Amino acid sequence: MSNKNCTSCNAPLAEQxxxxxxxxxCEQKIYRCFRCREQSIPYICAKCGFRGP
Known part of the structure; x- marks a missing residue:
């Protein structure tokens, strides 16, 4: 996962x-870093605009 960035904060993703x-x-891939997952930072799908926690 190291060459991917978090959909919420754009930080590079760590393996763990x-x-x-x-x-x-729309089944577009969403990537979440540990910090954004733990803090329930919202994300927005770049393809369809879906918003999620």
Missing amino acids: GATEFKCPV
């Missing part, structure tokens, strides 16, 4: 604690 999943609306 980060995650990736598909947008529930």
Whole structure:
């Protein structure tokens, strides 16, 4: 995951604690760093505009 950036804060993803999943609306990949996941920082899908916690 190290060459990917968090969808919320754009930080490079570390191997541990980060995650990736598909947008529930359009299935675009969403990447989340540990900090944004733990603090429930909102994200916005770049493809469809879906907002999630």
